[in-house]
Amino acid sequence: MADVEIALSESTVQQVFRVLRGKLREQASGSVDLVHFSIDWTVGIRLEKGRIDFQSNNTVLLKELDIVYDPLVVTPGLNIPKVCVGGNCILPSPFGCIIRLPRYCFFEADPDLKVPLDLSGLIRSEISGTCGIRTEHFDDPGNAGMSVWQAHAQGVPDKWRFFLNPGWLDIDLIDIADTVGALLDKLIAAVVDTILGWLPDWAQDLVEAILGSFADLIRDILDIGDDIEEWLSNLLGISIGLFDLAVQLVLQHFAKKTPIFELENPYPIMPAEAMSGGPVLVPVLVPVVDPKVVVTDPELTISASIGV
Amino acid sequence: MAATDFCSIHTSVSEGAFNKLILNVRRQRPSLFNYGTAAFVGEPELLCEVVEVAPGLPISQPRVALQPLLPVPGTGGTWGFEYCAQLADLRIDFHPGSQFTLPRELDPLRPQQFALKIEVCLGLACPGKEYLDKIAEIVEGTVRPADPRDTLGAFDKFRPEDDRPPPRARPLPVHRENIKCFCLSLFATGTVAVKDDAFGKRLSLALDGLELVDIRPEGLEAILECLIEATVRLSLLPRLKVAVDDLIFGLGKFGQLVVGLTPTSGNVPFNPSIANDRVAVFIDAVAS
Numbered sequence: 001m002a003d004v005e006i007a008l009s010e011s012t013v014q015q016v017f018r019v020l021r022g023k024l025r026e027q028a029s030g031s032v033d034l035v036h037f038s039i040d041w042t043v044g045i046r047l048e049k050g051r052i053d054f055q056s057n058n059t060v061l062l063k064e065l066d067i068v069y070d071p072l073v074v075t076p077g078l079n080i081p082k083v084c085v086g087g088n089c090i091l092p093s094p095f096g097c098i099i100r101l102p103r104y105c106f107f108e109a110d111p112d113l114k115v116p117l118d119l120s121g122l123i124r125s126e127i128s129g130t131c132g133i134r135t136e137h138f139d140d141p142g143n144a145g146m147s148v149w150q151a152h153a154q155g156v157p158d159k160w161r162f163f164l165n166p167g168w169l170d171i172d173l174i175d176i177a178d179t180v181g182a183l184l185d186k187l188i189a190a191v192v193d194t195i196l197g198w199l200p201d202w203a204q205d206l207v208e209a210i211l212g213s214f215a216d217l218i219r220d221i222l223d224i225g226d227d228i229e230e231w232l233s234n235l236l237g238i239s240i241g242l243f244d245l246a247v248q249l250v251l252q253h254f255a256k257k258t259p260i261f262e263l264e265n266p267y268p269i270m271p272a273e274a275m276s277g278g279p280v281l282v283p284v285l286v287p288v289v290d291p292k293v294v295v296t297d298p299e300l301t302i303s304a305s306i307g308v
Numbered sequence: 309m310a311a312t313d314f315c316s317i318h319t320s321v322s323e324g325a326f327n328k329l330i331l332n333v334r335r336q337r338p339s340l341f342n343y344g345t346a347a348f349v350g351e352p353e354l355l356c357e358v359v360e361v362a363p364g365l366p367i368s369q370p371r372v373a374l375q376p377l378l379p380v381p382g383t384g385g386t387w388g389f390e391y392c393a394q395l396a397d398l399r400i401d402f403h404p405g406s407q408f409t410l411p412r413e414l415d416p417l418r419p420q421q422f423a424l425k426i427e428v429c430l431g432l433a434c435p436g437k438e439y440l441d442k443i444a445e446i447v448e449g450t451v452r453p454a455d456p457r458d459t460l461g462a463f464d465k466f467r468p469e470d471d472r473p474p475p476r477a478r479p480l481p482v483h484r485e486n487i488k489c490f491c492l493s494l495f496a497t498g499t500v501a502v503k504d505d506a507f508g509k510r511l512s513l514a515l516d517g518l519e520l521v522d523i524r525p526e527g528l529e530a531i532l533e534c535l536i537e538a539t540v541r542l543s544l545l546p547r548l549k550v551a552v553d554d555l556i557f558g559l560g561k562f563g564q565l566v567v568g569l570t571p572t573s574g575n576v577p578f579n580p581s582i583a584n585d586r587v588a589v590f591i592d593a594v595a596s
Contacts, residue, residue, distance in 0.1 A: 001586075003325035009312035012593050016565065019595040023562040147364045270333065279368040284336045286329060298310035299318075306328040308335070 077111030
């Protein structure tokens with residue numbers, strides 16, 4: 001057993017995940033003007049659904065996290081060059097035009113035509129995948145021939161590095177099931193409000209509940225294919241689909257090169273100390289042995305031992 | 309059974325971790341554990357116990373922290389002993405005892421108890437008789453014989469030499485064979501508990517037993533133990549309390565994580581818990 005162990009329960013991590021998921025909202029807006037064509041856009045994202053599961057194969061599973069694009073308002077605009085007709089002189093005189101035809105100009109506005117497209121909350125993406133954490137010892141070649149204290153002072157100590165280890169990945173850029181489900185939900189709400197608006201409230205609620213369960217059924221049926229794909233990916237540990245596989249390989253490539261956390265080894269527990277009239281006392285460096293992050297069904301355990 | 313079955317976060321640290329931390333400090337900062345006068349600083353091999361340092365520790369690092377001479381009583385500070393003091397052993401042991409053998413007065417370690425072993429070694433460089441004779445002659449040459457008239461008029465006689473600064477102490481000679489050493493072993497047992505007092509919840513240490521080993525006469529041992537125990541209980545332990553109120557960690561703009569000790573219950577009878585050579589802390593966390 002390691003000297004130091006810190007275990008986090010799955011339920012705690014799930015709770016933190018739910019809080020973060022509920023409060024993560026980002027929004028941006030902007031416009032592009034290409035002389036005759038322009039687009040104004042406002043895009044925001046928030047997260048819905050999804051859950052975190054610890055798996056006994058030392059990975060954490062992120063299951064069906066929805067990215068909801070809300071707001072998602074795109075307004076394409078068309079700027080047609082101004083066209084004017086009329087204004088010709090039909091009765092000229094030596095002193096100028098006495099009678100002119102009336103002049104009319106068209107397409108004077110900029111843009112002339114705007115079609116706001118509000119897709120807020122309708123389009124969703126869905127992400128599922130697994131990830132583990134791998135540790136690796138980095139022997140810094142810059143400290144060859146140095147003592148551990150010299151390496152520490154020169155800023156080239158050896159390190160323990162923690163890397164994310166992405167497993168399979170399933171990204172649905174447009175989550176058909178939830179997108180259709182959201183459309184149906186909106187449709188049902190509109191039908192109940194407009195066509196059945198004369199019904200008493202309890203009856204409206206009843207109709208909405210019945211139709212809503214129908215929408216959920218459609219959602220589930222449409223999601224069967226994706227569920228099977230995710231189940232198979234989790235079983236085999238690989239991404240299914242060219243796009244998912246490509247993203248997985250790109251992520252793995254960068255994850256291998258970029259540690260998410262580094263721990264100096266040996267680790268300084270007491271800083272260097274200057275003595276009046278004497279030498280500077282070296283920092284006390286403690287070897288860290290075999291740090292690990294292990295995921296099991298109920299918990300995630302971070303452990304390490306101490307060397308001498 | 310998972311460690312987090314009855315809490316959100318479970319942390320545990322072995323007795324080995326504490327002892328290895330102490331060993332690392334001892335080997336890399338030997339001057340925190342070894343004290344002595346100039347002779348011992350210059351020649352650490354004269355110390356009572358061998359100083360073990362980490363491989364490659366620069367030679368510039370002091371092995372012994374410099375101390376002033378111990379004045380010979382009655383010499384007016386002109387002569388002083390060379391001496392050394394070492395913290396030769398400092399270890400902790402969590403139930404069940406496995407790191408060292410406790411004296412019979414404290415044995416065996418009870419559930420939820422920890423034990424401490426502290427060994428202190430003292431050495432005094434005692435000059436040989438022949439050197440003492442020579443120095444005594446020098447000293448005799450500097451001391452005026454007692455004059456009854458001086459004694460009678462001591463209170464109203466002006467003595468300018470009293471205003472001079474005391475002379476710098478001269479060390480008595482050091483000979484390896486005449487360095488007298490002894491070591492004292494002190495054992496203590498105690499428990500960790502959470503107390504709720506006027507200052508709120510506090511994690512505190514309690515001293516259950518204390519034993520100095522093999523000091524004679526027994527009365528001296530009893531007096532020393534009483535002195536140490538009273539000092540520890542009345543001075544040290546009341547200041548060694550750590551607040552264990554709920555801590556709030558920010559999660560950036562997303563919220564906060566409130567962390568506190570899991571209340572004791574049938575499933576968590578002790579918190580912190582000392583068992584299986586480890587100390588464990590059960591923590592509840594709530595994200596909001």
